[in-house]
Amino acid sequence: MAAILKISDDFYEDTFTLIALHSSLEDFALAYRLNLFLKSNFKRCRLDLDISQNISFPIFEWKNLDTDGYWTLIANHSFTQDNTVQESLFQNEPSYTAHFLLPEYKDVDYFLKIEEDNVKTEKPIVEAVLKMPEIVTAYSIQTNTIKSINNLIY
Template identity: 50%
Template sequence: MVAMHKMSLDFYEDSFALIALHCNIEDHKLVYTINKFLKCGFKRRKDNLVFSDTISLPIFEWKDTITDRYWTIISNTGQSEESNENTGLFNDMPSIKKQHLIPEYKNVDYFLKLEQEDLDLESAILKSILAIPEIITAYTINTDTLKSKNNLIF
């Protein structure tokens, strides 16, 4: 009799914390502001995250070698142009379609993903982020109940 072994794709669970950021500034200005206030070293990754056929999102990352943390900032919203099939007044204008990295949180502008062994420092980081004047609000998201958690694997 032959034994069969199955491997599940959910075998390896990465532990990370996720902080939702609400702000009205562009991604490069947000990263500059966080670098300035939190003394971080975020830099833009050379390759974007390809989310769908027409949307790619820029990723900013920082490997903190002192505390052994890997941080990433990514936008939640991407836009794509679709050809308009309508005839009428706006037939030459392409329609803009918004897609969200995490559809459960459509109102969130950016996500800060913290990959580290010790997730207890999450509240101290959140408190520091809330002190930044350009950020309207920020809060943690429970990643265990997140339906589209696979979108954050990059």
């Protein structure tokens, strides 16, 4: 009989800070504005985060050399075009399906994930982001309450 190995849920240690951002800006525009306000240097990754064959999320990253940290900005929404033909009044118009990186936070537009050994800057970061006129609101999320935490492992 073959042995079955399981990875424990405790195997992944959440050593990051997660900040929820609500904004109507496009991802590239938000990255640009964050660079201005936080004195960061977010750049688009060459590869997106692929959840499945058709669902991907663009990632902007910044390696903070001052604190030896790794920051990422990622959208919570991804849209795919439906290819099913339906008999309706708008049958010639394309329809889209929304997918969420963290489905339990459907109202969040973007996440700022900060991986640093000593993140004591969480509150000042949220305060700085809230000063941006394009940000409706921003707040920290307790990572131990996230059900779909595996989507944040990238």
